[in-house]
Amino acid sequence: MPNETVLTMRGICKQFPGVRALHNVDFSLRKGEIHALMGENGAGKSTLIKVLTGVYGKDAGSIHLDGVEGEANIHSPQDAQNIGIATVYQEITLCPNLTVAENMYIGRGASFLVRRKEYEKKAGQILENLGIPARPRQQLASCSLAVQQMVAIARAVDMQCKVLILDEPTSSLDDKEVQMLFSLMRDLKARGVGIIFVTHFLEQVYEVCDRITVLRNGELVGAYRIEELPQVQLVAKMMGKDLDELNSMNAFERWNRTDGPVVYEARQLSSSESRPFDFQIHRGEVNGFTGLLGSGRSESVRAIFGADHVTGGQVKVDGKPVRITRPIEAMKHGIGYLPEDRKRDGIIADLSVRENIILALQVMKGFFRPLSRAEAEKFADEYIQALNIKTASKDTPIGSLSGGNQQKVILARWLLTHPDYLILDEPTRGIDVGTKLEIQKLVLKLAEDNVSITFISSEIEEMLRTCSRLIVMRDRNIVGELTGDDLTQTRVMQTIAGGEAS
Amino acid sequence: MKTRREPLTDTQLLMTITICIFIAMYALAMIFLGGGFLRAQQIFDLLNDNAPLIIVACGLTVVMIGGGIDISVGGVTSLVVMSCVLYLNADGNLFVSMLLALGIGLAFGAVHGLLVSYLEIQPFIVTLAGMFFARGMTTILSVNPQKLTHEGLNAIRSIKLEIPWLGYVAKNGNLIPGRIELGVLIALLCVIVIFLVLKYLRLGRNFYALGGNQQSALMLGINVKKTRFMTYLISGLLSGIAGFVFMMHTGAGNATNAAGAEMNAIASSIIGGTLLSGGVGNVIGTFFGTLTLTTIKKIVVTSGLKDPWWQSITTGAMLLFFIVLQSIVLSRRGKSRAKG
Numbered sequence: 043m044p045n046e047t048v049l050t051m052r053g054i055c056k057q058f059p060g061v062r063a064l065h066n067v068d069f070s071l072r073k074g075e076i077h078a079l080m081g082e083n084g085a086g087k088s089t090l091i092k093v094l095t096g097v098y099g100k101d102a103g104s105i106h107l108d109g110v111e112g113e114a115n116i117h118s119p120q121d122a123q124n125i126g127i128a129t130v131y132q133e134i135t136l137c138p139n140l141t142v143a144e145n146m147y148i149g150r151g152a153s154f155l156v157r158r159k160e161y162e163k164k165a166g167q168i169l170e171n172l173g174i175p176a177r178p179r180q181q182l183a184s185c186s187l188a189v190q191q192m193v194a195i196a197r198a199v200d201m202q203c204k205v206l207i208l209d210e211p212t213s214s215l216d217d218k219e220v221q222m223l224f225s226l227m228r229d230l231k232a233r234g235v236g237i238i239f240v241t242h243f244l245e246q247v248y249e250v251c252d253r254i255t256v257l258r259n260g261e262l263v264g265a266y267r268i269e270e271l272p273q274v275q276l277v278a279k280m281m282g283k284d285l286d287e288l289n290s291m292n293a294f295e296r297w298n299r300t301d302g303p304v305v306y307e308a309r310q311l312s313s314s315e316s317r318p319f320d321f322q323i324h325r326g327e328v329n330g331f332t333g334l335l336g337s338g339r340s341e342s343v344r345a346i347f348g349a350d351h352v353t354g355g356q357v358k359v360d361g362k363p364v365r366i367t368r369p370i371e372a373m374k375h376g377i378g379y380l381p382e383d384r385k386r387d388g389i390i391a392d393l394s395v396r397e398n399i400i401l402a403l404q405v406m407k408g409f410f411r412p413l414s415r416a417e418a419e420k421f422a423d424e425y426i427q428a429l430n431i432k433t434a435s436k437d438t439p440i441g442s443l444s445g446g447n448q449q450k451v452i453l454a455r456w457l458l459t460h461p462d463y464l465i466l467d468e469p470t471r472g473i474d475v476g477t478k479l480e481i482q483k484l485v486l487k488l489a490e491d492n493v494s495i496t497f498i499s500s501e502i503e504e505m506l507r508t509c510s511r512l513i514v515m516r517d518r519n520i521v522g523e524l525t526g527d528d529l530t531q532t533r534v535m536q537t538i539a540g541g542e543a544s
Numbered sequence: 545m546k547t548r549r550e551p552l553t554d555t556q557l558l559m560t561i562t563i564c565i566f567i568a569m570y571a572l573a574m575i576f577l578g579g580g581f582l583r584a585q586q587i588f589d590l591l592n593d594n595a596p597l598i599i600v601a602c603g604l605t606v607v608m609i610g611g612g613i614d615i616s617v618g619g620v621t622s623l624v625v626m627s628c629v630l631y632l633n634a635d636g637n638l639f640v641s642m643l644l645a646l647g648i649g650l651a652f653g654a655v656h657g658l659l660v661s662y663l664e665i666q667p668f669i670v671t672l673a674g675m676f677f678a679r680g681m682t683t684i685l686s687v688n689p690q691k692l693t694h695e696g697l698n699a700i701r702s703i704k705l706e707i708p709w710l711g712y713v714a715k716n717g718n719l720i721p722g723r724i725e726l727g728v729l730i731a732l733l734c735v736i737v738i739f740l741v742l743k744y745l746r747l748g749r750n751f752y753a754l755g756g757n758q759q760s761a762l763m764l765g766i767n768v769k770k771t772r773f774m775t776y777l778i779s780g781l782l783s784g785i786a787g788f789v790f791m792m793h794t795g796a797g798n799a800t801n802a803a804g805a806e807m808n809a810i811a812s813s814i815i816g817g818t819l820l821s822g823g824v825g826n827v828i829g830t831f832f833g834t835l836t837l838t839t840i841k842k843i844v845v846t847s848g849l850k851d852p853w854w855q856s857i858t859t860g861a862m863l864l865f866f867i868v869l870q871s872i873v874l875s876r877r878g879k880s881r882a883k884g
Binding site: 134135137155 | 550551553554555743744745746748749750753756757759760762763764765766823824878
């Protein structure tokens with residue numbers, strides 16, 4: 043019975059303009075198993091889920107579902123629901139203004155009237171059966187997020203789903219809530235439901251899953267039984283590196299300076315998005331935060347800069363206690379931050395290169411003491427030349443520049459404020475290799491000039507090349523700090539995976 | 545466990561607040577202003593004068609629950625009044641005039657619904673266009689006020705429900721019974737029907753789901769476009785009915801009929817506990833919202849502030865008071881939930 047296959051996807055291909063999102067991916071799910079779907083960002087997990095749930099059409103391949111004759115035709119989320127594929131998304135897709143029972147039954151069946159009493163009775167039974175602490179007549183908004191998620195699952199269960207897709211259901215839950223969710227998942231597993239579990243949290247995978255399918259760059263890496271794949275190998279497979287190959291790669295000669303005075307120190311700093319952490323950086327040091335996506339690396343540096351709502355902790359700049367709760371305060375203390383998503387947080391596309399460059403300096407001076415045009419022109423010329431920014435002129439709108447050059451403009455913006463401590467979150471993402479190297483060189487040159495830098499990149503090689511100290515994060519906690527000889531890909535991966543020896 | 549009372553839903557909570565405030569306000573008026581407020585006829589007059597507003601506000605409540613807005617209702621009402629008066633004065637058939645009223649309302653509702661749901665145009669813009677269009681059409685039909693001369697309808701107009709025991713004794717010693725117009729009964733019927741639709745029909749619950757979270761509604765398997773279309777259709781239909789009731793009340797067509805009705809209707813809905821953001825509200829609340837709004841105006845006039853701007857200022861203050869109150873109540877609720 044447990045080996046009976048409930049869902050088979052074969053040779054799934056999906057092409058978006060300019061991107062091959064899925065290429066010839068196979069996936070199979072058995073009855074009564076919890077199957078993790080893993081991969082880094084852009085690996086194709088979401089696309090595969092969306093193909094399965096009918097949000098996207100597939101370009102090629104076939105889907106077979108137990109109990110459905112021939113190929114399953116899925117053209118909309120409704121189709122998927124009707125043949126027994128239910129999905130619970132990270133974002134709760136229920137209506138907060140309705141009651142729990144209504145959320146479980148709305149949009150189903152074809153009756154003209156609402157049979158409230160009947161729904162409430164049935165909902166009550168299911169909730170009790172599954173041990174979900176919600177009352178049918180309660181307004182959904184009065185339940186915690188975890189319970190809301192469980193109500194969504196209860197709805198799926200009541201629809202007699204054969205396949206239940208949980209798309210990052212744990213990202214907004216705390217540890218206790220996660221445990222509640224897991225016991226519900228195990229319960230459903232015992233009832234023979236096949237569960238696809240998508241998550242970024244490695245430990246959760248090893249806690250509940252039976253098998254793992256790994257995707258990378260839209261292709262299938264493989265499907266493994268959980269016992270066959272230790273965490274460190276899973277990480278290696280997700281990142282696409284062979285461990286032996288990694289071991290043989292040698293570290294470059296590294297800028298290494300941790301002898302200067304501490305310029306920034308945080309104790310138990312926490313924000314609305316990050317858990318409390320300790321951190322310090324010396325003058326002229328380059329360090330890095332690393333970890334898988336969702337591990338909390340960006341959230342940590344955002345807390346340092348005051349970009350998210352800071353909720354606690356002490357901060358010292360140059361040994362003096364200060365309060366940093368808003369970006370402007372961080373800037374006044376000599377901290378600069380180049381955000382991860384430059385399109386959203388960084389550039390102002392319609393303004394010119396010159397205006398984008400002087401922006402941060404202008405903000406710091408205050409808007410009532412504008413920089414003169416001549417000064418602005420001078421700064422712009424200086425940095426366009428220094429950073430080798432390729433632009434038609436300094437009056438060109440920044441939106442028309444290439445990604446790499448946009449990034450340099452934003453870098454110039456921060457350099458102009460002469461920061462003591464500069465945070466670069468994914469400065470090299472989406473730009474060409476040449477510019478990447480230029481930026482890395484620039485980072486090291488700045489460090490020589492006594493600027494402290496925190497550098498974050500998804501590409502481990504880059505971080506190993508530039509950083510003298512790496513802080514490793516997993517599941518929103520700092521799990522290790524690597525320096526000196528420990529700065530190798532193998533060690534980084536082991537630390538990410540949980541200190542397990544390969 | 546089974547008989548345990550659940551905390552009120554947001555809809556119930558806001559409605560209860562409105563009803564309590566209305567009763568308190570009316571009681572204060574009875575104590576301090578006395579006079580007319582001590583007579584049942586005062587309420588009957590409020591209802592007689594504002595039956596069309598109640599009907600229109602019900603339609604608006606439906607649209608707002610679905611997360612939309614319809615500001616054409618006053619214009620459509622006015623167009624219906626003028627069309628029906630002209631048609632009846634030209635020796636029209638009473639029954640056909642009713643169909644005409646419903647037809648005009650439905651036509652506007654359907655066009656708005658189609659544009660908003662299927663072409664996904666902003667409802668504010670679509671119904672703003674509808675409002676101008678209807679107002680313009682009304683003026684084209686007749687610039688001058690038209691008095692209703694149709695005998696059949698005038699006969700029906702004069703029918704009043706008389707309730708002797710709710711009457712009062714006039715100065716000359718005659719008993720004047722409480723008088724309620726037919727239009728009020730139609731308005732109450734509309735309130736009840738819409739209440740039942742919202743509470744017991746699948747369609748009605750889908751309105752709430754749509755307003756609660758459109759994306760979720762889609763994922764839950766609701767036909768979002770059709771559901772949204774229906775909210776505008778119902779609003780249009782009720783505007784048509786309101787127009788007919790308006791004509792029965794005034795007995796004349798005038799290009800400025802129901803001027804500002806859309807804004808009063810929106811205010812009534814909001815005071816009645818409907819959230820502009822959708823998903824919360826019901827027509828019983830709206831009914832009391834209309835009463836609250838019109839009573840406060842009456843109180844202002846009775847207190848001796850007869851200039852029209854005083855009513856306007858009070859309406860504004862009232863609306864602001866309710867919106868602030870609602871937002872405080874709901875945000876406190878959200879906070880205590882987050883803690884629990």
